[in-house]
Amino acid sequence: MNQTEILAYYSRPEVIKGLLDIARDREVVGAYRDGRYSKRPDVLQYPSDIAAKVRTGIVSWHCSVEHWHSPMALSTSLSRAELDAARKGFDIIFDIDSKSEFNYARTAAIVVCNFLADMGVKPTIKFSGRRGFHVAIASKALPASIDYKPSAARYPEIPQAIAGFLKVKIEDELMDALIAEAGGMAALTKGASISEITPWNFLDIESNWGARHLFRAPYSLHEKTWLVSLPLRLFKLKKFKPEDARPGATGGPFLVNKPEEATELLVSALDWSAKHKPQEKNIERSMQKGAPIPEEHFPPCIRLLRNGISDGRKRSLFTLVSFLRAANWPWEKIDIAVNEWNNKNPKGPLPNRFISTQLAWHKRQARNLLPANCDNDTFYRSIGICQPTELCARIKNPAAFTRLSCTKAAKQKINNKSIK
Incomplete structure (x- = not known):
């Protein structure tokens, strides 16, 4: 599409209404053809805002999952406590993306929606514009507080817990559904040798949100397909095809829920999450003090990442910095390590300003953050750095690898001395 056609699309009354409805109390950021975002923070308030920004080259729109008291007051210098105070609430957006076949993402979306319905939640859904779907639960579906703490202040804990809980609960059913969709296991794997078959070999469900996380706005165009990120009625999902989302298609409701209908889901997810945190607490305790851990004790994924990567540079920057902090590096x-890594990336380095902003953000955190867990395919497997060893089978987080490796080396040293 050329810019005249894009402007004509965004001038449609139903598109303007869809964008302005979702924009209320949110950051809304435009993106250019090459995927770059315009300045942040930004908002959409009036129809004229849309046209004016499209004339500057904007082709798509991305909005925050978080709702803010004053979106334009946000900045990268805000502390965690300041962000919590500024946040009014947040939606839950399950971003389902197929690694190959579009049908697999559609199958996953159906399984996710059915699971949520069984938990008493009626989700809404939209096509992402390319190879996936966004399954959504509106902020009002969550209780105002949980365990005597406002839900709005428990971001990203709540969406991460719900996503982790959901992925575990649907895994077996989703695997069966993918095999059926493909026409058998051989057709699904296409003859490839995969040591451990899981649904996450074939698709992702994002589960590691950060502050001011963005998702593609409903009715936004997708700059790679020129299809619409179209809200769908659930009964149309099973037969939906990407070409059904050409500009001009009619959409359904999005982010519409009854008050507190996700309470049962949230309580179940938090209970599940509490039972799966012991290893992370042990890691945090072990990394509070100690000498810097040498690279020889790093897991394979971090060693591969440090050699440079083609895809996922921004999320890999988070992985690298959080891991090195966990390894007690000053x-x-x-x-130095981050800048060396940035210059090794085959597609070129990230902008220095982005690097310095991210490092400054990490330095402001009250405690060291852990990298994403090993089962988060978005951070490891999908970018080709997950090559597990025998030691990897005993851990849930890359930061735990260093502790086990150091312990193993120390025991070996003692054994060698005793032999002498």
Whole structure:
């Protein structure tokens, strides 16, 4: 599409209404043809805002999952406590993306929607515009507080817990559904040798949100397909095809829920999450003090990442910095390591300003953050750095690998001395 056609699309009354409805109390950021975002923070308030920004080259729109008291007051310098105070609430958006066949994402979306319905939640859904779907639960579906703490202040804990809980609960059913969709296991794997078959070999459900996380706005165009990120009625999902989302298609409701209908889901997810955190607490305790851990004790994924990567540079920057902090590296060494890594990336380095902003954000955190868990395909398997060893089978987080590796080396050293 050329810019005249894009402007004509965004001038449609139903598109303007869809964008302005979702924009209320949110950051809304435009993106250019090459995927770059315009300045943040930004908002959409009036129809004229849309046209004016499209004339500057904007082709798509992305909005925050978080609702804010004053979106334009946001900045990268805000602390965690300041962000919590500024946040009014947040939606739950399950971003389902197929790694190959579109049908697999559609199958996953059906399984996710059925699971949520069984938990008493009626989700809404939209096509992402390319190879996936966004299954959504509106902020009002969550209780105002849980365990005597406002739900709005428990971001990203709540969406991460719900996503983790959902992925575990649907895994077996989703695997069966994917095999049926493909026409058998051989057709699904296409003859490839995969040591451990899981649904996450074939698709992702994002589960690692960060502050000010964005998702593609309903009725936004997708800059790679020029299809619409179209809200769908659930009964149309089973037969939906990407070409059904050409500009001009009619959409359904999005982010519409009854008050507190996700309470049972949230309580179940938090209970599940509480039972699966012991290893992370042990890791945090072990990394509070100690000498920097040498690279020889790093897991394979981090070693591969440090050699440079083609895809996922921004999320890999988070992985690298959080891992090195967990390994007790001082900031001087982390700064050097990050810049060395950035210059090795085959598609070119990330902008220096982006790097410095991310490092500054990490330095402001009250505690060290862990990298994403090993089962988060978005951070490891999908970018080709997950090559597990025998030791990897005993951990849930890359930061735990260093502790086990150091312990193993220490025991070996003692054994060698006793032999002498």
